Amino acid sequence: MLTAYLLLAGLVFAVGLFGVLTRRNAVGILLGIELMLNAVNINLVAFARYGAGVAGWILALFVIAVTVAEIAVGLAVVIVIFRVRRTIEADHLTLLRG
Amino acid sequence: MTGEAAAFGAMALVLVGSSLGVVLARNLFHSVLWLASALVATAGVFLLLHAEFLAAVQVLLYAGGVVTIVVFAIMLTERLVGQTIRQMNRGLVGGGLVAGTVFLAVALAVVRAPTPAAGPGPGDTAALGRALLTTWVLPFEVLGALLVAALLGALYLAREEP
Numbered sequence: 001m002l003t004a005y006l007l008l009a010g011l012v013f014a015v016g017l018f019g020v021l022t023r024r025n026a027v028g029i030l031l032g033i034e035l036m037l038n039a040v041n042i043n044l045v046a047f048a049r050y051g052a053g054v055a056g057w058i059l060a061l062f063v064i065a066v067t068v069a070e071i072a073v074g075l076a077v078v079i080v081i082f083r084v085r086r087t088i089e090a091d092h093l094t095l096l097r098g
Numbered sequence: 099m100t101g102e103a104a105a106f107g108a109m110a111l112v113l114v115g116s117s118l119g120v121v122l123a124r125n126l127f128h129s130v131l132w133l134a135s136a137l138v139a140t141a142g143v144f145l146l147l148h149a150e151f152l153a154a155v156q157v158l159l160y161a162g163g164v165v166t167i168v169v170f171a172i173m174l175t176e177r178l179v180g181q182t183i184r185q186m187n188r189g190l191v192g193g194g195l196v197a198g199t200v201f202l203a204v205a206l207a208v209v210r211a212p213t214p215a216a217g218p219g220p221g222d223t224a225a226l227g228r229a230l231l232t233t234w235v236l237p238f239e240v241l242g243a244l245l246v247a248a249l250l251g252a253l254y255l256a257r258e259e260p
Contacts, residue, residue: 006208008110012117014201019121021193049147051217054229065241069248075171076255082175
């Protein structure tokens with residue numbers, strides 16, 4: 001049964017990764033990252049249930065808290081970028097391109 | 099098929115379907131709604147794993163807070179008022195290949211790994227609270243500092259232009 005949960009988490013992770021790689025909108029990319037972190041949480045809680053004990057729960061809690069912080073700051077950055085550049089399409093934000 | 103297996107199958111179906119909806123939806127608002135559905139399905143998975151507190155936190159913070167904040171951000175970055183944000187995806191084939199490879203690698207590792215020794219299990223929410231305040235108190239406090247820093251950072255970044 002543990003394997004089933006881990007495979008589910010791996011699948012959701014892969015779908016999130018696909019979203020991060022293909023989305024153009026910066027917010028869309030952040031949604032993909034959300035899915036990946038969600039998959040990690042499923043992994044942690046599954047391991048907590050099947051052997052790791054409360055440490056898995058605690059780490060999952062920390063991941064949720066860090067995700068909330070990351071989303072807040074990430075979206076603030078997206079808003080600032082939109083204010084300055086009037087676009088948040090990843091293809092148009094090429095200032096750092098070599 | 100046991101009850102747990104049937105419930106797991108249902109939750110897994112909803113979760114994977116919603117995740118695909120998140121990454122494939124053309125309208126960004128629809129993506130966010132699919133994400134909310136995926137997060138609630140994850141809370142259901144947590145309930146199946148007997149992690150009630152985490153399921154509640156998941157619904158409160160993730161499906162409640164994160165989805166709300168993303169909707170706000172979408173509203174603030176819309177080009178024209180009233181125009182739905184259309185998504186064009188790029189590099190679908192390459193992205194699909196990479197994601198598929200990652201999933202295959204993870205699946206192989208998971209299926210081949212030996213089953214870990216069955217531990218005592220995490221216990222109940224009281225055990226979680228006790229662990230947070232004894233063994234894990236230092237990361238807990240650092241997390242509080244991190245949240246304050248993130249709040250201040252987000253406030254400062256998105257402040258009103260003078």
